[in-house]
Amino acid sequence: MALATLYSMASAKRKALPPCHIFIIDHKARDESSEEAQWVSDQVRWKFMFPSTVIPLTWPENTIPADLKSFESNARRLRYQALGQACKAENITTLLTAHHGDDQAETLLMRLIKDRWRSGLAGMRAMNGIPECEGMYGVHHSGGLRQPNLKKRARSQLPFLIESGGLQILRPLLNFEKSRLIATCEHHGTLWKEDSTNHDPTLTIRNAIRHVMAHYKLPASLSQQRLTMLAMRMQDRMRNVEEEAQVLFSKTPIKLDIQTGSLIVRFPPVADLLERSIANETDKNQARDVAYSLIEKIAKLVSPKDTPVVGRFSNSIDFIYPSLSEDPTAFIRPFTHTGILFRVWDRASPFAPASNPKLHHPREWLLTRQPFSREEYAYPSLNIAIPPNSPPTWHFFDSRFWIRVKNHTQHPLLLRPLREKDLESLSQLNTTPRPSRILRAAFNFIKPAELRRTIPALILVDPSDGREHLVALPTLRLTALPPFLSPDDDAFHVEIRYKKCDFGARDAEEVVVPGVWIRDVLAEVKEQERLALRKERRAQMRGEGKEGDARGVDVRKGERGKSVKKRGEETGGREGDGLESK
Template structure:
């Protein structure tokens, strides 16, 4: 009631504050809890004219009270998930909760008891992402998208934020405020049952026993504030490094991998590193930096900087503190796993996308971050996979608008919305197995590369560097009633199987939409952080589908418009028109026009065995050749003449192109 009272008072004084809607959780642990929830709802309506919704919790079938830890964990999870879905339904993005200073002290004391002595001692944050809602679209860091030109796929954003405006205030002060304003204090009576949860037991001890001054509410809250100040100092320095481009990083959201050039250890502090304290402070900044970058590609919900000790030592060995009690394992050799990621130092097998040193040597601070190999529980039929059953004739193809958000599912590091359009097959989203990937990429001499149904998928996989990233690409499979898997698509690469009947039948086994998980890019624009699309990309034009193959430079982000080839799908002829010129450099345009001129000359004068010289891979007729009845003088053309004509032709086309764009 204190939170509602203070917000109503503030809203009366400041008309710009948005209207609020109250949510009342009915845990249904006690028989009278539903009646108490109704009373609170009436008080909010009568005293403050605040609309309220009562949310009853549905407990699992097993007895939730047979374990104190399980009851506390389940209650927290059910409570936040119910609140998150209610906020999504009411289009609310900020949820205010009434945690106060006494709650903060209890949290810090519990973390002290559990040995969480690093950032855990900060306690509850004043603003944070709603907890316990991982994977719920529109609630957990999702619901909106960030679209920028050049991004291969959209990046999600949004979600529900938790705000705790009452953290600075003691409970006794909030009770006194309500009493002064004539508002009855309301509290869940189960909070006073010291045998129900561990938090209740700690609350009882703090209220009923005389504890040392260091464990008083004021001391514990002050400890949390000091720890937050220390962590904020290192976070601010990390953001400064990122903002000033002292850390080079390029994120590939198609493979969810991160190329990083870490700064030297001397830049981890704003002062020289001389003393042991300086080394400790620099190492703490390194923890925050690595944790910040790991969040861009990790498949984990929660990360802990304290678990990055081995990685910090591998990247910054000069910051490792040696003492009698330190335990040092074998050297990582520039490759180790932490935070759900595989950290690999750049080498010949893992080339860096950043320029080498002036001497030509590899930069020692270049690393690649990618998903670590799947663990045992993630493998097999019960592991990391999403299944979509066949569509029933009774089920509409398009679900109701209220269920649209629920159709989005989080798979590893991507959000997917998939619809199975078949009547008898199951669509499965999973990773490749090692054997499947080896078989797929093996050369089959019996298959014609031009007619292979998997040619687009194979070409896309060949462009993934290093090849180890292919193991953790989401793949769509069509599973027949007999249990046979057929590869359908690689959604994040935009590559799909070419079915023989595709041209005659517009139907497709499934539809999908894919988005990358929410990321914290800080002040860096997304288009600078994220690499552009690098795989073979179909482009629509009035002549049909044009295949554009980007060069490796395009993947590195050094030249986003670099192109290796442009041709009409299904044809070997080079194609150039005004629409496609923007994808090709001037030099490439002249070369393509030259080939087109040579091709026209060849088509006109024909070709005779043993005559002419090879120009651009073609045999051109000599002077005096009278094939096809044409005079020989007109058919005489060498490569230099073709290039000259091509240049003139391109000048003319460029004039027409510039005129249409209004640049002249």
């Protein structure tokens, strides 16, 4: 209620503030929770004239929430997902929560207990994206592409659109103690309710910590004020590091391929990580912090892990910048982190000058999706069924691609990773229908070849024999209907967008490569068909030559050579050379 009180006061002074809608969560963990939630809703409407909505949480059937060992984490997940859905329904893009300084202190103490140092000591951030809502389109880092802007974006050179938007969380009360907020409510005559379960130390870890902080004398360094100040200092430190890394990031050459979810990057030299020379261990540690933040920013562009595990990138510094490692034997080598395969790019640099296009650079790395494991191939999130005539739904495939499919056929479609068996089914170029040759020709543009096994594929099952048919490569915008579907049929419609990305000070067009275009693939198919036809004609000519006598063959060769020579004389040799090269 303190947040509602303060927002009401602020909006009275600043008419430009957006209108407010209050959400009250009914956790359904106590018999009286619904009645209390409705009471709060009534108070908000009566005192502040704010519209309000009570959101009851839906727990699994036959579940007693308070009896769950993981009640706190489950309640948090359900709470944020319910808030996300409610905000989407109301077209709300910013959500303010009432987390205060006491909550921040409890969070830090919990993280200290769990040995979460570094960013863990920064506690809750005053602003970030909504958690626990991965895959919820229009809530989680998506939904910002409004219809009026789509035509303008469609004229860009991007292979397809890149998502934007998403629900932002603001926590404006983190620097205020709960006691001060209570005093604010009392001063303005605002009534409030407290959840009695918050005082049960046996229910959750946070409750236990809250009980200890309230009833036991802790060292001064663990007081609420000290812990809150620690979080503020750590946030300031992280903000400075991130600002330095952001400057470097905006200067770092990157080529992002959103069709395969891979990139090539030229990491800056060690000397550029700090504005001063690295002279001692303190400098080295600060350089590591900047390198950590820089690598994390770059990795997020292609990572299939929407929320990278905190601290994981610290180990990657040793492989990319061995001179910053504590291990004197460290050396540059491939490694995997957060679902990404890092390896040195040992081929021609995409950033090389035109005067030397084959130039290789030692600080360039290729970042790709780590090959799918056998376990991952079985994940339900990577095997998305699209029933016939089902409502089209956005799916966050592999936490990299937003894909929506409308299935107009009478057969189920399956969205899953492209597999080796799919490639093998297209291996016989000259004996497959032309649509399949189009798909195969597209693979020639995907290099290195192993990137082919990291992209999504749309599969249709033949109703007659149960065989799976590769019918589309969504990221390449290519389709190939099986024989039992008419080319004139509107079999399915696929929409695709790449995940939301932070490109720093650059536009997407400065970072994203144009990719594979249909016109290029069709040109490749025509060239392959031309070469195949020429090969067939040569074989026929060899067969005809075997049937004739040796003199006949010599005569034909002689006549052909004479003709070439004559045309060469007439054209200065160019046409003759061209025929010979063919």
